[in-house]
Amino acid sequence: MPVVQKDGVSNWIRRDPKDSMRNYLKWLGGAIVVLIAARYIGAQTIWGFVLDAPAQAADFVSRSVPPDITYFRRVLPALWDTVNIAVFGTAGAVVVAIPTALLAARNTTPHSSLRALALTIIVVSRSVNSLIWALLIVQVVGPGLFAGVLAIGIRSVGMISKLMYESIEEINREPIEAISATGAGRTQVFLYGYVPQLLPVFVGVTVYRWEVNIRESTIIGIVGGGGVGFLLNSAINRLAWDQALVVLIAILATVVLAESISAKVRAAVT
Amino acid sequence: MLEISGLVKRYPSGPQALRGVDLTVKTGELVALIGTSGAGKSTLVRCINRLVEPTEGKIRLDGTELTALDHRELRHARRNMGMIFQEYALVDRLSVMENVLSGRLGYVGVWKSAMRRFPPEDVRRALELLERVGLREYVDTRADQLSGGQRQRVGIARALEQQPALLLVDEPTSSLDPKTARQIMRLIVELVKERGLSMLINIHDVNLATMFTERIVGLQDGKIVFEGTPEELNEEALTKIYGEEDWHAESRSAQAETADNGNGEKSDEHVPLNTAEPGR
Numbered sequence: 001m002p003v004v005q006k007d008g009v010s011n012w013i014r015r016d017p018k019d020s021m022r023n024y025l026k027w028l029g030g031a032i033v034v035l036i037a038a039r040y041i042g043a044q045t046i047w048g049f050v051l052d053a054p055a056q057a058a059d060f061v062s063r064s065v066p067p068d069i070t071y072f073r074r075v076l077p078a079l080w081d082t083v084n085i086a087v088f089g090t091a092g093a094v095v096v097a098i099p100t101a102l103l104a105a106r107n108t109t110p111h112s113s114l115r116a117l118a119l120t121i122i123v124v125s126r127s128v129n130s131l132i133w134a135l136l137i138v139q140v141v142g143p144g145l146f147a148g149v150l151a152i153g154i155r156s157v158g159m160i161s162k163l164m165y166e167s168i169e170e171i172n173r174e175p176i177e178a179i180s181a182t183g184a185g186r187t188q189v190f191l192y193g194y195v196p197q198l199l200p201v202f203v204g205v206t207v208y209r210w211e212v213n214i215r216e217s218t219i220i221g222i223v224g225g226g227g228v229g230f231l232l233n234s235a236i237n238r239l240a241w242d243q244a245l246v247v248l249i250a251i252l253a254t255v256v257l258a259e260s261i262s263a264k265v266r267a268a269v270t
Numbered sequence: 271m272l273e274i275s276g277l278v279k280r281y282p283s284g285p286q287a288l289r290g291v292d293l294t295v296k297t298g299e300l301v302a303l304i305g306t307s308g309a310g311k312s313t314l315v316r317c318i319n320r321l322v323e324p325t326e327g328k329i330r331l332d333g334t335e336l337t338a339l340d341h342r343e344l345r346h347a348r349r350n351m352g353m354i355f356q357e358y359a360l361v362d363r364l365s366v367m368e369n370v371l372s373g374r375l376g377y378v379g380v381w382k383s384a385m386r387r388f389p390p391e392d393v394r395r396a397l398e399l400l401e402r403v404g405l406r407e408y409v410d411t412r413a414d415q416l417s418g419g420q421r422q423r424v425g426i427a428r429a430l431e432q433q434p435a436l437l438l439v440d441e442p443t444s445s446l447d448p449k450t451a452r453q454i455m456r457l458i459v460e461l462v463k464e465r466g467l468s469m470l471i472n473i474h475d476v477n478l479a480t481m482f483t484e485r486i487v488g489l490q491d492g493k494i495v496f497e498g499t500p501e502e503l504n505e506e507a508l509t510k511i512y513g514e515e516d517w518h519a520e521s522r523s524a525q526a527e528t529a530d531n532g533n534g535e536k537s538d539e540h541v542p543l544n545t546a547e548p549g550r
Contacts, residue, residue: 177321178359178425182432183348183376184383191384192372196363 064241071246075231079250081145082227085220086213086258089152094206096157101164108168108194118161125158130216134225143224151225152213160209167201168194200269211262218251271297271468272318272436277327279313279492287313289492291327295436295468300459302479303472305489305511311472314489315438318470319351320344331436349376352429354458356441358421360428362414366405369413369424370396373431392431399427403457419450426458430465437462439471443478451475455482476508476520 004011015023102108104118134151141147176193184192221229228247235244272295279288287310295301303311316322318329320336329336336347352373360369374392375383382388388396400406403423408416413424422442429437442458443451459482462469473479479486480500488496488503488511496507508517 172362174355174357174359175361178353178355178428179361179372179375181319181321181348181351181353181438182373182428183345184372185345185375185380187380188375188383191380192361192364192368192375196361200363 060241063239064245066242067245067249068240068242069246071235071243072250075228075247075250078221078228078231079254081148082217082221082229083214083254085145085148085152085217085225085227086210088149089217090156090206090210090213092149092153093156093160093209094202096153097160097164098202100157100161101168104161104165105168107171118165122158122161122165125154125156126162127158128155130155130220131223134220134223138224143226145226148217148220148225148227151220152217155216156209156213159212160205163205164198164202167198167205171197203269204266207262207265211258214258215255218254271295271332272470273328273330274314274318275328277314277317277329278325279310279317279322280325287492288317288324291489291492291494293487293494295470297435297468298466299485300462300469300483301471301485301487302483303470303487303489304474304476304479306513307474309489310492311489312440315353315440315470315472318436318438319348319353321353345376349432350435352432352434352437354422354425354429354437354439354442356444358418358425358445360413360421360424363412365410365412366400366416366424367396367409370399370427370431373428376432395433396427396431399430402461403427418446419454422446422454423457426454426461430461435467437467437469437471439469439473441472441474444474451478452481459483476503 004013004016100118100121103114104122106115109115130151133155134147137147137150141150171194175197176189179189179193217227219229221227221231222233228251232244232247235247274291274293277288277291278286280286291314303314305311313322317324318336324337327337331347331350334347339347361372368386371388371392374388378388397406400409403426405420405423405427408420413421416424439458443454446454455478471483480503484499486496486498486500486503487494488507490511495510496503498507503521505517505521508520509515
């Protein structure tokens, strides 16, 4: 009870003594959990390796500098593959995600069983990491770009449709009522009432997911999904640190560029 | 023209919003619905074009029984009823012109409307209406760039672009300042009278209701408790509609306004709209 009576005068305090005791106990419990976990992790760690880490890191750095600039000749085509995986994966995902989102939103779904189906698709897609999707898909379609596109696409459907259907459910009902009140048909209500409200969200979500996919597709080559990840993996396996550094620089530049494009597009459509 | 009888609306979750409403609006008549919030005014207006489905009762518009129509027939019937909303209900990201033209969606095919290819006479009428409401220069402005009063003018133009026989108006001035509210009310009433339309307007502001309409209907808890001219809306009637309160100011202004209505009606108080309401 935040409002208390004392000597006939009303006063307000944030927590009464019982509440603050409960609050302290929560913090104490949290601290105990952290201490126990730290002890457990400490027991599992080989401290010799950790103490050696600065020396090891310095060794990596000395071996990777100067980077092997000539390796860019192999990195650039692979990077192009990576960007393509992201673009086509995202595009494919959007094609599937828009109908899925319309089925999943309470206010646009034709039937609750279709809504359940759409929500299942979303959960399945979201709950498996794209690297794991790639591992599975490479078994089915063989290694290469196509496997990467599929993995990225399947992984993206869930997030894109989830964000889209949430925005459909939060739509402003008033303009839709107004358009219906003119005698417009269902398709026209959709075109004039829903589309203008949803378009900026849809574009924003798509571009954001594309940016995430650029990052994800750099790694997917490690398991055979094509793209620059394969080169990174092979450079590390060959202990060719000067080449690995080149790959990392290329990835960093691409990701920074993708993020700035994505931010600009999203700012333009709101 | 509009005959409502025994109209009942029961919301699944809440109490009964309308408990047997009988109401007639004649051709060319302007009827104001007043009452407290939650009295059922909005529900009543929305039952007529079935944005809210009535539970029981009959609504006849020019002989057509609206409650019995299927989806397709309802669309046709809706073309004859224009509606103006409290929060304007414009599509924010469409231009002023697109918003006004959306009043014709009931007449234009899906593909043509998707491509924004409206018949030339629709476009011409839209331009005339925009001229009339003082927004001719704002044709290509996006609706969310306008001020509240300007937005409501677009809402008015959209409703009239339909060329309706009946205008349903739901609290057109509640989101506006008192001066803009009067300008908007005057504009609606002028346009309705020019075109000989009927109007059912649901309005909070008793003074505006008595100033601009000929018949007042008081709704209280889903039932009609008063029906009469603005002069008949005395303190006793206001108490019946709203409950016990000092109604001196309202009833006095009602009588004063209606007294000078004879010559006051034509007073040409066209404030230049664009200067009066700078865009946001």
